[in-house]
Amino acid sequence: MAKSDRLFRLLHLIRGLRPPVTAARLAAAMEVSERTIYRDIDSLRAAGARIEGEAGLGYTMTEDPALPPQTFSQIELEALMLGLADVNQRGDADLAQAANDALIKILATLPERQQRQAMHAVNLVHRFNAPPQATIDMTLLREAMWAEEALDIGYRDLQDARTQRRIYPLALSYNDRTVMLLAWCCKRRDFRFFHVTRIEGYEQTGESFRPRRVALLREFIEQLKARCEPSQTGFPS
Template sequence: MPKTDRLFRLLHLIRGLRPPVTAARLASAMEVSERTIYRDIDSLRAAGARIEGEAGVGYTMVEDPALPPQTFTRIEIEALTLGLADVTQRGDADLARAASDALVKILATLPERQQRQAMHAVNMAQRLITPATPTIDMTLLREAMWAEEALDIGYRDLKQERTRRRIYPLALSYHDRSVMLLAWCCKRQDFRSFHVTRIEGYEKTQQSFRPRRVTLLRDYVEKLRARDQACLDGLA
C-alpha cells in the first residue's frame, strides 16, 4: 500500500476507534508493524494533525487538519445519525460501510461537545425486516449508473422464468422488503423495476446512454404522476 494511502487509512482508524487506541491495535488493523505505526503517526503530526498519546499508552485525535470544522444544531446531528443508521439496515453491504465511514468523518469534524451529543443521540433506527442481501456486486452496478452505461442482465422473475435483456440502469430504490433497480428495458421499450436479488449476473456493454438518463428519469416521474392522478380521478 502506498504511504499516502496508508496515512489516510491510519487517520480514518484513529478517528473511528474508541480512544485511546494503541499502536498494537492500529498495526493489527493496518497489517503493518508497530514501528511503521510510530513512524506514520510522526508523519501525521508533522503534517499538522494533533494526535495526543505515546507508545504503550495509546493515541487520541485532538484536531484533524484533513477535515474542515463543521457546525450542526443538535436536531441536525440527530437527523444525520438517524439517517445514516437507517442506511446501514437497507440490505446493501457497500452502502452500509459507506454510511459508517461517513459518520466517522462527520464526527471527526465536530467540536467535542457535539461529538458527545452524536454518540448519545436519542433517535434510533430499528428495522424489523431487512431486505435480502443482493448477490450481485452493487458497487459495479452503481458504477454503471454513474457512467450511464447499458448492461446485459440475466433476470429471474417472480414466476421463476429466466430472460436475458439489455437495460439502461437509472436508479436504485430502497423499499422496506426489497431493493429495486429502475431501468429502461430495451427489450420491452418501457420502464421496468427489477428486484436486485433476482438479477443473476450482468455484463458491461460499453454502450453509453448518456445523456438520456436525465430525460428518462423525468419521463418516468411524469408517468408516475399521470398514474397517480388517474387513480385519484377514479376515486372522485
C-alpha cells in the same frame, strides 16, 4: 500501498477506533510494523494533526486537519444519525460500511459537546424486516449507474420465467420489503422495475447511454405523475 494512501487510512483508523488506540492495534489493522506506525504518526503530526499520546500508551486524535470544522443544530445531528443508521440496516455490506465511514468523518469534525450529542441521539432505528440481500455485486451495479453504462442481465420474473435483457440502469429504490432497480429496458422499450434479488447475473457491455440518464429520469417522473393521483406517492410495483 503508497505512503499518502497509508496516511489517509491511518487517520481514518485513529478517528474511528475507541481512544486511546495503541500502535499494536493500528499496526495489525494496517498490516504494517509498529515502527511504521510510529513514523507515520510523526508525519501526520508534522502535517498539523493534533494526535496526543505516545508509544506504549496509545493515541487520541484531538484535531484533524484533513477535515474542516462542522457545526450542526441538535435536530440536524439527530437527522444525520437517524439516516445513517437506516442505511446501515437496509443497505448491502458496502453501503452499510460507507455509512459507518461517513459517520466517523462527521464525528471527527464536531466539537466535543456535539460529539456527545450525536453519540447519545434520541432517535433510534430498528427494522425487523430488512430487505433480503442480493446475490449480485451491488457495488458494481452502482458503478454502472454512475458511469451510465448499459448492462446485459439475466432476470427471473415473479412467474419464475428467465429472460435476458439489456438495460440502462437508472436508480435503486429501497422499499419496505425489497430493493428495486429502476431501468430502461431496451427489449420492452419502456421503464421497468427489477427486483435486485431476482437478477441472476449481469455483464458490462461497454455501451454508454450518457447523457440520457437525466432525460430518462425526467421522462419517468412525468409518466409517474400522469398515472398517479395527486395524493399518491411512491413507485408502482
